[in-house]
Every structure is written in C-alpha cells, then in structure tokens.
Amino acid sequence: MSEALKQKAAAADAADVLSSRRELFSLDDGIYLDGNSLGALPAHVPARVADVVQRQWGELRIRSWDESGWWTAPERVGDRIAPLVGAAPGQLVVGDSTSVNVFKAVAAGARLRPGRTEIVVDATTFPTDGYIAASVARMTGCTIVPVDPGALASVLGPATAVVLLNHVDFRTGRLHDLPSLTAAIQGAGAVAVWDLCHSAGALPVDLDAHGVDLAIGCTYKYLNGGPGSPAYIYIAERHQGAFDSPLPGWHSHVDPFAMAPDHIPGQGAVRGRVGTPAILSLLALEAALEVWDGVSIDSVRAKSLALSDFFLECADAQVAGGVRGPGSRVSLLTPVAHGERGSQLALRCAEAPAVMGRLIERGVVGDLRRPDVLRFGFTPLYTSFAEVERAAAALVEVLAEVPRGTLA
Ligand SMILES: Cc1ncc(COP(=O)(O)O)c(C=O)c1O
Numbered sequence: 001m002s003e004a005l006k007q008k009a010a011a012a013d014a015a016d017v018l019s020s021r022r023e024l025f026s027l028d029d030g031i032y033l034d035g036n037s038l039g040a041l042p043a044h045v046p047a048r049v050a051d052v053v054q055r056q057w058g059e060l061r062i063r064s065w066d067e068s069g070w071w072t073a074p075e076r077v078g079d080r081i082a083p084l085v086g087a088a089p090g091q092l093v094v095g096d097s098t099s100v101n102v103f104k105a106v107a108a109g110a111r112l113r114p115g116r117t118e119i120v121v122d123a124t125t126f127p128t129d130g131y132i133a134a135s136v137a138r139m140t141g142c143t144i145v146p147v148d149p150g151a152l153a154s155v156l157g158p159a160t161a162v163v164l165l166n167h168v169d170f171r172t173g174r175l176h177d178l179p180s181l182t183a184a185i186q187g188a189g190a191v192a193v194w195d196l197c198h199s200a201g202a203l204p205v206d207l208d209a210h211g212v213d214l215a216i217g218c219t220y221k222y223l224n225g226g227p228g229s230p231a232y233i234y235i236a237e238r239h240q241g242a243f244d245s246p247l248p249g250w251h252s253h254v255d256p257f258a259m260a261p262d263h264i265p266g267q268g269a270v271r272g273r274v275g276t277p278a279i280l281s282l283l284a285l286e287a288a289l290e291v292w293d294g295v296s297i298d299s300v301r302a303k304s305l306a307l308s309d310f311f312l313e314c315a316d317a318q319v320a321g322g323v324r325g326p327g328s329r330v331s332l333l334t335p336v337a338h339g340e341r342g343s344q345l346a347l348r349c350a351e352a353p354a355v356m357g358r359l360i361e362r363g364v365v366g367d368l369r370r371p372d373v374l375r376f377g378f379t380p381l382y383t384s385f386a387e388v389e390r391a392a393a394a395l396v397e398v399l400a401e402v403p404r405g406t407l408a
C-alpha cells in the first residue's frame with residue numbers, strides 16, 4: 001500500500017475527535033470490522049457485571065429490584081438510548097430480543113389500524129423481521145406485501161395497516177430514506193415501523209423529528225451491549241395510550257403486584273414491557289452505554305463516512321479494476337452516495353468465502369453473507385483510519401493470493 005495512503009491515515013487519525021474513545025474498549029492487535037454484527041467490549045463492563053452478580057444479586061438478592069433499580073431498568077436504559085436515536089425521554093423501553101420486539105411493534109401497529117388488511121415489508125428484509133411479520137399476518141388475517149422500499153408508493157393504499165422497513169439493509173448497507181418513507185406511509189394512513197438495528201449508534205435517526213410511529217432495534221451492534229443484549233421498542237408518545245400490546249405480560253400492568261386477574265396496562269413506554277427482564281444483560285448494556293457520554297452522533301456519522309470512503313479509496317487504488325470499475329473481481333453493493341449508505345461496505349466477490357477466511361487468518365475480521373458478499377463494518381468509536389488502510393491492504397493481498405474459482 002502506498003506511503004501516501006499511510007500518511008493520509010495518520011493525518012486523519014491525528015485530527016479525529018473520537019480517537020480517544022478507542023481506549024475505552026477491550027481490543028487487541030487485530031482489525032475488527034464486524035461491530036455491525038457484534039460490537040466490541042467496553043473495558044469497564046466486566047467489573048460492573050461482576051458487581052451486579054456479586055453484590056446486587058449475591059448480597060442484596062430480592063431487595064435489588066428496588067434498591068439496585070432493577071425494576072425500573074427497562075425505562076431507564078431506554079432513556080439512555082433515546083438521545084442516540086433522536087427520541088425524547090419516556091418513549092423507549094428495553095427488554096426481550098429484537099425478534100420479539102418486531103412482533104410487538106407489527107402486531108400492535110396492526111391493532112392501531114383495525115379493518116386494514118395489508119402488512120408491507122421490505123423485500124430484502126433481515127429474515128427474522130419477515131418471518132415475524134408473516135406470522136402476525138397469519139394471526140390477524142392480513143396479507144404480506146413485499147416491496148423494494150424504492151417502490152413503496154406503488155403498494156401503499158387504504159388497505160395498508162403497517163409498513164415494516166429496515167433503516168439500513170443488513171446485506172448491502174443501503175440506507176433507506178426514513179423521513180420521506182415515513183411521510184409516505186403516514187400519508188396512506190398506515191403505521192410506520194422502523195428496524196434500526198444497523199443504524200442506531202452509527203448515524204442520526206431523529207425518530208421524533210420525523211414523526212416515526214414505532215421502531216425497534218438491537219443493542220449488540222453499534223451500541224456494544226454484548227451478545228444477546230436486550231433490544232428496545234420506541235412507542236411514539238402520541239400512540240402510547242392506544243398501544244395494545246400483543247404480549248401484555250405482568251411487567252406492563254399498571255400495578256404488577258396487585259396480581260390482578262385482568263390486564264390493565266400502565267401508562268407510557270412501560271406498555272412495551274412483557275415479563276421479567278434479563279437483568280444481567282440489561283445492566284451490562286447500561287454500563288456499556290457510558291462510552292457514548294459526551295459523543296455527538298453527528299461526529300460519529302462524519303467519521304463513519306470518512307472511514308468507509310477511505311476504505312474505498314485504498315481498495316480502489318490497489319485492487320485491479322478498483323472496487324467500482326468494470327472487470328474487477330469485487331464489486332461494491334453499497335451505494336457510494338453518502339445519503340444512501342449506512343456504516344458498512346458490502347463487496348460482492350465470487351470467492352468471498354475463501355477471501356474472508358484468509359482475511360480472518362490475518363486478523364482482519366469482517367464477515368461473510370453467503371454466497372458471495374464480504375461485509376466490512378465501520379464503528380467510529382473504536383476503528384482508526386490506520387486500521388482501515390491496513391485492512392484494505394490485506395484485502396488486496398488476499399485477492400492476489402486466492403485464485404479465481406476458489407470456493408473455500
Ligand atoms: C435488521 C435486523 N433485525 C433483527 C436482527 C436480529 O434479531 P434478534 O436480535 O432477535 O436475533 C438482526 C441481527 O441479527 C438484524 O440485523
């Protein structure tokens with residue numbers, strides 16, 4: 001790789017306002033470009049989890065529901081995530097998996113539009129969203145309408161109850177236009193549900209400003225909550241009174257310890273709760289979120305775009321034919337335009353399994369989406385420009401090493 005690119009990386013790292021955040025993470029000499037699947041471990045989290053286990057659970061035991069704030073943790077952690085997705089307090093609650101929250105949002109969204117019979121889902125959705133939406137459709141007698149988000153207007157109509165869209169496509173890294181799509185959905189009288197898994201913590205979402213109805217997202221990618229950390233649901237304040245959860249567990253009851261036979265929902269985001277939360281994971285997430293203190297999401301977005309632009313520049317300079325030119329072994333699936341790109345790059349390559357295997361052997365960890373997509377995620381809190389330069393150089397070397405037609 002050219003000396004000029006190394007110097008450019010060094011200058012960009014020196015000017016990076018987020019560079020000191022990296023020290024907050026437990027990392028090694030490898031280059032980790034998979035934080036869009038599982039974020040890295042913030043270094044202070046193990047000691048905090050040990051305290052939760054040893055003191056809160058081990059010593060305080062049942063008293064911790066009050067004294068350690070376990071009971072209110074779902075709303076408290078939701079309020080901690082809220083500024084990262086542009087939401088005022090009181091609209092996010094954390095608990096359960098992303099899949100379960102997709103179910104809550106789509107089913108409750110359909111209940112907000114009785115008499116309507118169609119649930120629209122983006123055709124390239126992450127599979128779990130599609131599976132769950134299809135199940136809601138079977139339960140409610142609705143029909144699933146798959147759509148390319150670019151053609152959404154063509155399927156919206158008086159029958160549309162709910163539209164479930166991914167803000168950033170998990171495979172290609174394409175960013176969908178949340179403001180205009182939300183407006184179109186609402187113009188048809190339907191409920192807009194956004195999956196923020198690949199955008200929260202990577203770019204501004206501005207849920208309140210764009211009037212989103214419902215949203216869900218995981219916390220183990222850019223939010224670094226750890227494997228299986230609980231997901232969140234956003235219920236816009238104006239919908240909370242009518243939000244009729246399909247999973248009205250006792251933690252969403254107005255008075256859970258009344259142990260009453262009938263479910264009377266509490267007021268506010270608490271309606272998104274179900275049953276006992278996974279406290280250890282929830283509190284690990286709460287600790288992990290401290291790495292965001294004082295960070296502006298605009299600076300994260302600016303660095304994310306700069307990192308991915310720089311990767312393309314380095315790869316283009318070295319890969320025969322570039323990653324955008326005709327005849328190249330790799331082709332870019334991610335749109336180049338900033339307004340259409342999330343925080344990952346996806347490269348199509350016939351030998352992707354072999355290429356990613358060799359990259360991982362060299363300590364450059366991205367991931368493979370079968371059969372032929374190489375994904376590289378850029379996590380501005382802990383990825384440096386120097387790493388991006390080295391990762392692109394490793395890709396160039398590996399492509400030179402792996403003959404065409406190599407499958408693994
Ligand atoms: C867009 C999207 N939705 C949902 C999920 C996963 O859902 P769950 O956390 O329930 O496994 C993922 C990633 O695994 C995802 O990328």
Ligand SMILES: Nc1c(O)cccc1C(=O)C[C@H](N)C(=O)O
Nearest residue numbers: 036037038126170171197221228
């Ligand atoms: N959620 C995951 C899991 O349980 C195991 C392995 C990977 C994941 C992921 O998050 C994958 C990720 N959502 C993707 O975009 O492919």
